[in-house]
Amino acid sequence: MSNIEVGGRSYETDEEGYLTDLGEWNPEVADYIAKTESITMSDQHWEVVNFLREYFEEYQIAPAVRVLTKAIGKKLGADKGNSEYLYGLFPYGPGKQACKIAGLPKPTGCV
C-alpha cells in the first residue's frame, strides 16, 4: 500500500497505483494518475473514462474491450469504435490503463 497526494488530500493506492477505495475517486485524482502514466487527459480520454465509470456502476466490473469499443463507436462514430483508437489514447492497453485512471480495480486473470 502507498499513498498519493492530490490537492492537499491523501489517497490510498495499491502497489501498482490503483485507488484502493473507489468511492474516493474524483476528476483531479484521475488527472494526477493519468500524469503518472504519461497521459494528458483530453475530451477523448474523458469520454472513455466516463463510460468505464458508468458501466462499472451498473455491472461492478470494467467492460470487455469489445463492449467498450462498441459503446465508443456508437457515441463518437464508427471510425472511433475500434481498439486502435483506444490504444492510441491509452498505449498500455485500454483495459488496464484506462481503468486505473477511472479509479476502477485492475482486471485480473489471463488478460
Next chain:
Amino acid sequence: MADIAAPAYRIFPIIPALKPGAMENVRSFVANEKIQTAIGFPGQLVEDWHDKAIAKMGELLGKYRSLRVFMDACVHCGACSDKCHYFIGTQDPKNMPVARQDLMRSVYRRYFTLPGKMFPALVGARDLTKEVLDEWYTYFWQCSECRRCSVFCPYGIDTAEITMAAREILDTVGYGQKYSNEIIGKVHRIGNNLGLPGPALADTLEGLEEDVKDATGVDVRFPLDVKGAEVLLITPSADFFAEPHIDSLIGYAKVFHATGTSWTLSSMSSEAGNFGMFIGNYDQLRAIAMRIRTAALELGVKRIVIGECGHAWRVAYSFLNTLTGVGDGADANDRFAQMLQKQLDHRYKQPSHICEFTWDMIQDERLSFDKEKNDKHIITFHDSCNVARGSRMGNYAGGQFEIPRNIIRAVANNFVEMNPATTREKTFCCGGGGGLLTDDLLELRVKGALPRMEVLQNVVDEHSVNFMATICAICKAQFTKIMPIYGYDRRMVGGVHQLVSNAILLGDK
C-alpha cells in the same frame, strides 16, 4: 510503466554468458493480509515460519513420494541448465532449472538427510534462513512450471512439481503471491479469475450475439445457464473479456451453431483456469474444480467441453476425474461424483477439449469452410506448455500436437512450422505461464519470451508468417503484451478457433 527493452536475438542460440544476480531484485508483489486470509492462508509471514516451513516440507515429502525422489535423484549433469526460457532470457544462473531446484534441495539435505544433518558444508546443505526463504520467493516466482527442462532431464525430474511444493510451503507460512492468490479469491467469490459477475457476463454475451448477427446475418446464440443443454462449455474468463481471446469464443459458438449442438455457459462456473495448480495447493485446486461439477449437475448436461486454456486442459485432462468425478475414477463413496458419472454421456470423452470437438465434427463432415477467408494469414502454431507436456487429445499419442494443427490445415491454406527443436513436447513457454502473467513481472516476461521470439523471427523472415495461433489464454495475453516490444503487431497472435471463426460456413450444413 517502466520502459523495458527486448533483449537482442542471439546470433548463435547457445548457453548465454552468466550474469549472477541479474534477476535477484525482480520480485512479484507479495499478497496482502486481505488476499491471503480470504483463501485461508496466514495474512503475513508467521512468527514461527522456520518450523512451520520445515514441517510442511516434511509433510509434502511424505505425501508425494515423487518430491522425495526428485530431491534425491539429481546428479547435476546439467542437461536442463540451458533449456529454460527464463535462464536464456535473463542469464541469471539461479534461473537454470538445476539451480532453482537446488534452492530447495539444499534445505532438504540439511533437515531430511543424515549427511546433511551431520556435515552440512560437505554436502551443500543450507539452513532455512530468512534470506533463503526470500530467495525461494524470488526465484520460485520466476518459474512458469512449463516443464520443458523435465523433457531433457535423464531422470525425469518434474521441476514444476518442485516449484509447486515451494509455493505451497511459502503460502503455508503466509508468504503468498498477490497475483495468483487474489485471482483464486475472485473465483471463490464471483466465479471466475476476472471477477466478472453474472449480469456483466450476460450483457457481454448479448452484445456478442448482436455482433455476430451484424457480421454474418446469422443468429448465433451464446446461451447462459440453460438447463438441459447437451454441452457445458467451460472456458477461461479472458474469452469473455480480452482481445484476441473473444474471437475464439465466437469461433466455439459458431461451431456449436453449425453442428446444431445445444450448449450452454454457466455463470456460476465461468472459469476454466485453475490457479490452484500454480500454487501447488490441492484444496484450492479441488475447490475450484468442484465448481465445474456443481454447474454440470445443476444444468444436467451430457458433455463437458473445455475451451482454449492451457493449464485448464491439464487440470481437466489429468485431474478432473479424481478431483470431481468428471471422467473415470470417481470415488465409490462420493455420491455427487457417482451422480455425475451416470449423467454424462460416455460415448464421448469426458471432458473433451474444444479442439477435439471441432476436429471430430470436421471428420464427420458436419462443418464446411471457405479456407480462402484465411488467405491473408500465413500461420504458424505455438504449442502451449500445459497442453503439450501435461495432457493429450484424441486417442493416440501426440494427439495434442496433431489435432490443433489438423484444424488449422482444415480452415486455412497457409501453415508453416517453427523450428522443431522448439515445438511439440519441446515447445518454449510464452514467458507468462504458471502465475507469472502479471505486470510486476513484465521484465521477466519480456526476457523469457526471447527464445520463442527468435524462432518466430525465423519463420517471419523465411515464410512471411504473420499469424501465430495458440490455444491458451495466458499465451494470448502474454504475446499480445510483449510482442510489440519485440517489434511485432499485437494482433499477430490469436486462437485456433479465431481461424475457425473466419472460415466457417454458417448455413444449413
